[in-house]
Amino acid sequence: MAFELPKLPYAYDALEPHIDTRTMEIHHSKHHAGYTNNLNAAIAGTDIEEQSIENILANISKQAVAVRNNGGGFFNHDLFWQVMSPKGGGKPSGSLLAAIEKDFGSFDSFKEEFSKAAATRFGSGWAWLVKQSNGKLVVSSTPNQDNPLMDLAEVKGTPILGLDVWEHAYYLKFQNKRPDYISEFWNVINWEEVAKRFQD
Amino acid sequence: MIHELPELPYALNELEPSISQKTLEFHYGKHHQAYVTNLNNLIKGTAFEKAGLEEIVRHSEGGIFNNGAQVYNHTFYFMALSPNGGGEPKGALANAITETFGSFAAFKEEFSKAGATLFGSGWVWLVADSHNKLRIMKKNNAGNPITDGMTPILTMDVWEHAYYLDTQNARPKYIENFWNLVNWKVIEERYDEL
Ligand SMILES: [Fe+2]
Ligand SMILES: [Fe+2]
Numbered sequence: 001m002a003f004e005l006p007k008l009p010y011a012y013d014a015l016e017p018h019i020d021t022r023t024m025e026i027h028h029s030k031h032h033a034g035y036t037n038n039l040n041a042a043i044a045g046t047d048i049e050e051q052s053i054e055n056i057l058a059n060i061s062k063q064a065v066a067v068r069n070n071g072g073g074f075f076n077h078d079l080f081w082q083v084m085s086p087k088g089g090g091k092p093s094g095s096l097l098a099a100i101e102k103d104f105g106s107f108d109s110f111k112e113e114f115s116k117a118a119a120t121r122f123g124s125g126w127a128w129l130v131k132q133s134n135g136k137l138v139v140s141s142t143p144n145q146d147n148p149l150m151d152l153a154e155v156k157g158t159p160i161l162g163l164d165v166w167e168h169a170y171y172l173k174f175q176n177k178r179p180d181y182i183s184e185f186w187n188v189i190n191w192e193e194v195a196k197r198f199q200d
Numbered sequence: 201m202i203h204e205l206p207e208l209p210y211a212l213n214e215l216e217p218s219i220s221q222k223t224l225e226f227h228y229g230k231h232h233q234a235y236v237t238n239l240n241n242l243i244k245g246t247a248f249e250k251a252g253l254e255e256i257v258r259h260s261e262g263g264i265f266n267n268g269a270q271v272y273n274h275t276f277y278f279m280a281l282s283p284n285g286g287g288e289p290k291g292a293l294a295n296a297i298t299e300t301f302g303s304f305a306a307f308k309e310e311f312s313k314a315g316a317t318l319f320g321s322g323w324v325w326l327v328a329d330s331h332n333k334l335r336i337m338k339k340n341n342a343g344n345p346i347t348d349g350m351t352p353i354l355t356m357d358v359w360e361h362a363y364y365l366d367t368q369n370a371r372p373k374y375i376e377n378f379w380n381l382v383n384w385k386v387i388e389e390r391y392d393e394l
Contacts, residue, residue: 026368026369030368030369031369034369065319069319122266122341122342123320123321123322123340123341123342123359124320124321124360125320143320144319144320145319145320166320166360167321167359167360167361167364168360168364168368168369171360171361171364171365172364172365172368175226175230175361175365176226176230176231176234176361
């Protein structure tokens with residue numbers, strides 16, 4: 001069974017003016033499609049061909065580097081599209097908000113910590129909000145296409161929010177100003193989707 | 201010492217159409233400049249305050265290494281580009297390339313492939329080892345082959361910021377254009393100094 005490029009849950013121009021149409025189109029139809037195709041090529045004819053992506057990532061240290069890079073890229077971008085929405089922004093509510101306040105002190109201090117993790121990731125990578133196995137929420141960041149589901153991640157757990165800070169995610173609109181892109185991200189976060197992942 | 205952004209031996213529009221003026225305005229004017237500024241701020245009050253750039257690359261780590269190596273790498277990259285670049289090297293370097301890689305075309309192909317397959321951000325290098333033997337190396341992020349005991353001769357930036365405004369996801373197109381700009385005279389001099 002080959003992995004398929006997931007459809008975006010909204011149109012390429014839906015996140016304007018925060019994330020521009022051209023970036024979304026290239027990011028999804030070229031970068032994400034590339035990871036998907038390369039993942040399929042990397043697992044074709046191997047004993048993990050039929051496994052779920054979560055399973056593959058959980059044992060990634062046993063796999064070839066092409067599976068790590070492209071399996072990560074396939075999963076991460078899928079999560080990324082889903083935790084954004086044209087109706088996003090604002091704050092979470094209910095038990096997710098309560099957990100954020102318990103583990104970070106306040107929503108604003110969480111926001112600051114997450115933004116800092118995204119801004120200071122040197123080179124290409126991701127910032128994450130991670131639910132650890134004991135239920136505690138933490139912020140982490142990973143290089144390249146690694147993620148917290150991977151057995152080799154420094155901070156392991158379930159990623160419930162992720163921000164792509166590869167330059168391809170923002171360069172056409174923001175160029176060297178990664179912090180401006182990070183600020184815009186807060187306007188499109190789909191907190192309902194993040195809450196769903198928190199409860200699962 | 202205070203580190204400075206080097207003056208480029210060409211105007212920012214002169215590498216067109218291979219590299220656009222807009223790309224250079226950001227790459228040189230913003231990214232390279234920011235690494236210089238960050239480095240100068242970070243070394244204040246540290247053991248590296250008076251160190252030269254190569255010593256910083258060799259011995260530092262963390263933020264000082266990242267910014268110091270990025271200053272070194274970008275200067276090394278920009279100073280070896282030219283509007284009149286391209287073609288093939290001559291003399292001793294040409295002979296060494298043929299001896300190591302079989303032909304200039306084979307070297308170019310191997311170097312280009314290294315650039316296309318480096319995952320994430322980084323640099324591709326042509327280096328000489330301690331026996332002056334040539335080899336190609338991929339280094340992630342701010343990586344620099346001096347830390348492996350190698351002498352760098354040629355480098356190509358494959359961070360996305362080096363090409364995204366011009367060729368977006370098509371990194372191989374940027375790599376193809378890069379060969380039009382390589383100033384082999386500078387590269388030959390670096391090799392002759394080994
Ligand atoms: Fe991406
Ligand atoms: Fe660069």
